Amino acid sequence: METSRIPGFYKMGVDERRELLTKMESFTEEEKEYLFSKEPLGTDTADKMIENVIGTFPLPLGLGLNFQVNGKDYVVPMAIEEPSVVASASYIAKIVRNAGGFTTEATDRVMIGQIQVVGCPDFEAAKEAVLKEKDSLIEDANASYPSLVARGGGAEDLEVRILNEESDSIYGKMLILHIYINTCDAMGANIINTIAESLAPTVEKLTKGKVYLRILSNYADRCLARASCVIPPHLLESKGYTGEEVRDGVIHAYEFAASDPYRAVTHNKGIMNGIDPIVIATGNDWRAVEAAAHAHAARDGKYGSMTKWSKDEEGNLVGELELPMSVGTVGGSIRVHPIAKIAHKILDVESAQELAQVIVAVGLAQNLGALKALATDGIQKGHMALHSRSVAIAAGATGEMIDIIAERLIDEKEIRVGKAKELVEEYTK
């Protein structure tokens, strides 16, 4: 889409938003049917995707607006059940676009396949034997997946480690091969597992040991994406707070997360609030992204903040986020789930590398949204006001009653289900 800046989008009704979206994006009739239908993922398709299917589990799909990354505008599809996340991402993206937008970069998409060998009569000799045959193992790996090589990807390198060298237990000592594979635009789990399994018989011959596990590592530390932003303090100003106060509050909040795992987990949950919804909407494996993100946050041996916030010489707030981002634009369920396909069309990324960069930019925005709120009015004001509609529904409100009850909960500063039930009873008397 030409622009991601659509002021007042949230003030429109759903039908009005859909009409505007169809003017901005050229959907086919089939796409419109899926996107706007009551059953976007048919049970027939669902039944082919997983096992023991009895139905589907819909999530709200919203659009994160105002995003500008490396000079390009992105409308970001976000599938999430939690209120205020989409609003917060859009809010911060609006501030950051006025500061020049997010800057991002990504490494090559190199994923890791692990092969575990146990029971080698001589582990050092086994390691040497594997390393001696490194080139031919890489050739074999590539021969097992020629289509990947044809796309410019494939196995690139191989390393070997001996784990628990001093262990007395027969279960402890093992040889671990890492095979590094460029999976192009696929997340690559199945590709890597296929390659790792294909190498196992040769590895057993070389090592005289027994191969057990042949599987990718989800700690994709050679498949990283980075985002940063630089925000002049005047853009952070909000009611009752100077920009400098907000900036300093955000940096204090970061230092708290960097020093205390109890805070870091919550801080990082706030980052994943932005990341998971786009990973889910684009049909990617969010468990893989979550697992790798938290491992990366503990890479120095202590769990800490995924982001970093600081002040530069001009007094600007500087935000940075680096995460492993093993996502794809093909593979898995991406081309199977009709809404995931449409989400890719809306997002308009050309490669997995580009997708990874947009995702980390959204994570960085989401973190700032939470920290800005926490460092000023507190989280409840913005978040609970938007949560009030869910509270009203949980208390039994329907139709036009939902907004009326939600408004009353906000006015009376008591956003809880018990209070909402009282109001619903009063309303229906």
Ligand SMILES: CC(C)(COP(=O)([O-])OP(=O)([O-])OC[C@H]1O[C@@H](n2cnc3c(N)ncnc32)[C@H](O)[C@@H]1OP(=O)([O-])[O-])[C@@H](O)C(=O)NCCC(=O)NCCSC(=O)C[C@@](C)(O)CC(=O)[O-]
């Ligand atoms: C909620 C806001 C944005 C309100 O903030 P506000 O100042 O009332 O917003 P505003 O009315 O000035 O609007 C500014 C922009 O925000 C967006 N916006 C504003 N309202 C809406 C809406 N209804 N729907 C969609 N977009 C909205 C919209 O883009 C709008 O620009 P415009 O389009 O008008 O030019 C703010 O209070 C905020 O960012 N709060 C933080 C919310 C948050 O982080 N939620 C996550 C849940 S809490 C959690 O799980 C994580 C946490 C917090 O524990 C993590 C941690 O501890 O670090």
Ligand SMILES: NC(=O)C1=CN([C@@H]2O[C@H](COP(=O)(O)OP(=O)(O)OC[C@H]3O[C@@H](n4cnc5c(N)ncnc54)[C@H](OP(=O)(O)O)[C@@H]3O)[C@@H](O)[C@H]2O)C=CC1
């Ligand atoms: N631990 C984990 O995280 C695990 C995750 N998984 C699951 O694996 C799935 C992801 O595996 P993945 O291997 O990505 O998916 P696929 O098995 O679907 O493989 C991707 C396929 O996409 C095709 N392709 C088309 N264009 C490209 C391109 N530009 N770049 C790369 N491939 C292309 C390739 O087929 P061709 O070359 O024939 O055209 C390739 O085989 C996810 O569903 C995940 O949940 C599975 C096991 C473990």
